[in-house]
Amino acid sequence: MGIILSEKPKVIVQGITGNTGRFHTALMLQYGTNIVAGVTPGRGGEEVEGIPVFNTVSEASGKFNSDTSIMFVPANTAKDAVFEAISAGIKILVIITEGIPQKDAIQFINKANDIGDIIIIGPNSPGLIAPPHKINIGIMPDHIFNRGNVGIVFRSGTLTYEIAWHITNKGLGQSTCVGIGGDAIVGLDYIKILKMFKADEETKKVVLLGEIGGNAEELVAQYISETNYPKPVVAYIAGRSAPSGKRMGHAGAIIMGNTGTAESKINAFTAAGVPEAEKPSDVVKLLEI
Amino acid sequence: MKLFEYEAKDIFLGYGIAVPEGNIANNSNEAEAIAREINRPVVLKSQILVSGRGKGGGIIFADSITESEKEASKLIGTLIKGIIVDRLLVEEKLDIAEQYYASVIIDRKAKKYVILASTSGGVDIEEIAKISPEKIVRYWVHPADGFSKQAAESMLSQFSNLSHDDITKFASIIHTLYKVTMDYDAELVEINPLVKTASGKFIAADARIIVDDNAIFRHPEFSSRDMVRSDDTPLEAEARKQGISYVDLSGDIGIIGNGAGLVMATLDLVNYFGGKPANFLDVGGGAKPEVIKKGLKLVMSKPEVKGVLVNCLGGITRCGIVAQGIIEALQEACEKKPIIVRMIGTDEKEGIQLLNEAGVPVYPTLEEAAEEILKRT
Numbered sequence: 181m182g183i184i185l186s187e188k189p190k191v192i193v194q195g196i197t198g199n200t201g202r203f204h205t206a207l208m209l210q211y212g213t214n215i216v217a218g219v220t221p222g223r224g225g226e227e228v229e230g231i232p233v234f235n236t237v238s239e240a241s242g243k244f245n246s247d248t249s250i251m252f253v254p255a256n257t258a259k260d261a262v263f264e265a266i267s268a269g270i271k272i273l274v275i276i277t278e279g280i281p282q283k284d285a286i287q288f289i290n291k292a293n294d295i296g297d298i299i300i301i302g303p304n305s306p307g308l309i310a311p312p313h314k315i316n317i318g319i320m321p322d323h324i325f326n327r328g329n330v331g332i333v334f335r336s337g338t339l340t341y342e343i344a345w346h347i348t349n350k351g352l353g354q355s356t357c358v359g360i361g362g363d364a365i366v367g368l369d370y371i372k373i374l375k376m377f378k379a380d381e382e383t384k385k386v387v388l389l390g391e392i393g394g395n396a397e398e399l400v401a402q403y404i405s406e407t408n409y410p411k412p413v414v415a416y417i418a419g420r421s422a423p424s425g426k427r428m429g430h431a432g433a434i435i436m437g438n439t440g441t442a443e444s445k446i447n448a449f450t451a452a453g454v455p456e457a458e459k460p461s462d463v464v465k466l467l468e469i
Numbered sequence: 470m471k472l473f474e475y476e477a478k479d480i481f482l483g484y485g486i487a488v489p490e491g492n493i494a495n496n497s498n499e500a501e502a503i504a505r506e507i508n509r510p511v512v513l514k515s516q517i518l519v520s521g522r523g524k525g526g527g528i529i530f531a532d533s534i535t536e537s538e539k540e541a542s543k544l545i546g547t548l549i550k551g552i553i554v555d556r557l558l559v560e561e562k563l564d565i566a567e568q569y570y571a572s573v574i575i576d577r578k579a580k581k582y583v584i585l586a587s588t589s590g591g592v593d594i595e596e597i598a599k600i601s602p603e604k605i606v607r608y609w610v611h612p613a614d615g616f617s618k619q620a621a622e623s624m625l626s627q628f629s630n631l632s633h634d635d636i637t638k639f640a641s642i643i644h645t646l647y648k649v650t651m652d653y654d655a656e657l658v659e660i661n662p663l664v665k666t667a668s669g670k671f672i673a674a675d676a677r678i679i680v681d682d683n684a685i686f687r688h689p690e691f692s693s694r695d696m697v698r699s700d701d702t703p704l705e706a707e708a709r710k711q712g713i714s715y716v717d718l719s720g721d722i723g724i725i726g727n728g729a730g731l732v733m734a735t736l737d738l739v740n741y742f743g744g745k746p747a748n749f750l751d752v753g754g755g756a757k758p759e760v761i762k763k764g765l766k767l768v769m770s771k772p773e774v775k776g777v778l779v780n781c782l783g784g785i786t787r788c789g790i791v792a793q794g795i796i797e798a799l800q801e802a803c804e805k806k807p808i809i810v811r812m813i814g815t816d817e818k819e820g821i822q823l824l825n826e827a828g829v830p831v832y833p834t835l836e837e838a839a840e841e842i843l844k845r846t
Contacts, residue, residue, distance in 0.1 A: 200755070200785075203785075204785075255683065256686050256687075279683045281654050281683045281687070282575055282654075282656055282681050282683065282684075283612075283651065283654050283681065283684065285580075286575070286581060286582065286612050287612045287613075289580050290580065290581065290611060290612050290613065291612075291613070294613070306784075319754070319784065319785050320784060321784040321785075321814055321815055324784075324814065334730070335730060336728055336729055336730020336731060336733075337728055337730070337754070337784065338726070338754075338784060338786075339728060339730030339731045339733075339734050340730075341784055341814065342731060342734065342782055342835065345782075345813065362729060362730075364577050365577060365580055389730070391729070391730050392733070394577045394578075395577075395578065396577070396578070399578065418730045418731075418733035418734040418737060419733040419737070420737045420740065421718070421733075421736045421739075421740045421746060422733060422736070422749070423716065423718065425700070426716045426749075427714075427716075428716060428729055428732070428733055428749055429714045429728070429730075429732060429733075429751035429753075430729040430730070431682070431683065432577070433730075433733070437595060442737075458741060459737070459738050459741055459836070460734055460738070460835065461834070461835075461836060
């Protein structure tokens with residue numbers, strides 16, 4: 181059953197009455213996602229796309245026995261919304277919101293880690309999609325994806341659409357695709373997701389899309405090499421031509437001194453025996469080998 | 470947002486961390502007056518936000534009042550690492566016995582703030598880590614627990630060469646640095662060097678604070694401040710004012726796309742085919758025609774740009790809207806330069822049709838589009 185999600189997760193949308201929340205609720209429903217409730221403080225009793233809106237997460241999760249939530253709330257109230265979700269018993273939390281202060285992210289991610297069984301995806305994530313089960317909890321355009329056995333883990337949404345599009349065009353497809361988020365501080369990371377793909381019967385091959393900034397790619401390369409990772413992995417790193425000291429769109433995509441360069445990441449994958457695509461269209465070619 | 474040294478020192482002072490006696494000078498007369506008031510040898514420090522300021526000649530010592538005036542008039546208006554020096558911090562020259570290091574940074578892997586302290590200050594922390602890693606101690610702060618004075622003291626007691634009195638003073642400073650980090654939503658707070666004077670006082674000889682851009686909404690004291698950074702190029706400054714995510718590069722192919730990773734991949738592909746990108750420009754998700762238009766006009770206005778490649782992968786961004794923005798920009802741009810669009814995804818039929826009618830070539834794959842723009846430039 182893919183990774184992270186159960187067969188038919190009952191999903192709550194936090195921030196459902198905003199433009200973005202509303203728009204993507206419609207798309208997620210259309211794809212087949214089982215959205216049971218929305219939450220916006222002060223808007224309880226309304227409906228969005230036929231989905232009932234509640235004032236609090238605990239009302240919604242209590243009524244529908246739901247433990248999965250996707251968040252579209254603005255950055256300045258996101259921390260409170262995450263803490264509210266955690267105390268209402270949410271176990272899988274997908275945070276789409278971009279621009280959350282790092283201090284807030286550090287606080288709620290550590291809180292979730294202390295409790296232990298909570299998965300936070302993001303912040304600044306395009307969410308996750310499981311084409312074999314028609315579940316889309318996020319903002320990825322579903323028509324690019326196709327059911328298949330390639331698991332994709334990534335930071336950047338549109339780069340993933342590019343890669344998924346090549347995979348789909350070749351007649352292949354995806355098992356689960358998870359965006360860990362473009363921020364410096366994120367919940368689920370590459371290594372945790374690779375561990376899940378390892379145990380997932382639906383996933384036969386893994387595509388890992390990285391970008392400049394930090395050293396998460398180096399760490400996952402080390403993990404692959406040390407554990408003799410049993411499934412084929414293909415990597416692609418964006419930002420070979422990025423200059424040092426400049427943020428390339430994502431808050432986390434910045435080379436500082438010698439840390440976070442594409443070269444360092446590519447070298448790490450090469451050392452781990454992971455084939456690295458030189459350009460996006462090469463990913464699918466490497467998958468077919 | 471990087472704060473200037475003098476701003477960071479003002480903050481430190483408010484928290485009881487000692488900083489050298491001094492003041493900010495906008496011209497050599499003011500520098501002279503400050504030096505006269507200090508009435509001891511001084512140091513003139515350029516207030517610019519680039520690293521390596523000292524090595525670049527931006528920090529000058531002056532032993533007399535006349536020398537202060539002379540050196541200040543030389544320093545103000547000069548270029549240090551490409552930045553014009555417009556203000557100096559004139560401070561007493563410290564009587565240095567020891568140089569230490571203290572900072573709070575974010576550890577992306579641990580997802581925590583980490584306190585760093587070293588008995589070997591005055592050089593880059595990366596340098597210390599390489600040469601004498603045993604001289605650095607670290608403490609990862611659990612956000613729920615915070616960072617107590619006791620924790621600071623026990624962290625520093627790992628330094629066997631520090632006296633009990635020194636540990637108490639040093640600990641009080643790192644304890645305060647964490648408080649500053651929290652109060653200002655900083656992603657970095659650093660004192661390097663933290664000077665122990667001959668008389669045993671601990672003084673922050675330098676000060677760096679970087680406030681998390683995402684947290685500016687909680688700090689109205691910075692919101693009125695010009696968001697433009699002194700290390701921005703003129704076009705980057707213009708883009709920042711317009712709220713566009715833009716980075717200048719040294720080539721001649723303008724690049725626009727939606728999504729940070731995709732734009733980076735587009736730059737890399739142009740490079741791969743032997744071209745040189747002129748910029749990075751991400752219009753973001755769900756961009757409106759206005760943003761596309763502004764972005765394209767900005768890129769077209771760069772003299773070095775010979776042609777522009779637009780990579781639009783529709784998702785939450787609709788191709789029709791992107792096409793509309795491109796067409797409006799082309800109508801308004803004074804200078805016509807070749808433009809190639811790659812377009813697939815949500816609403817692509819409408820987008821492609823609009824562009825075709827306007828005579829803009831559209832390709833379905835990024836590689837075809839990249840090769841085409843290289844042919845035309």
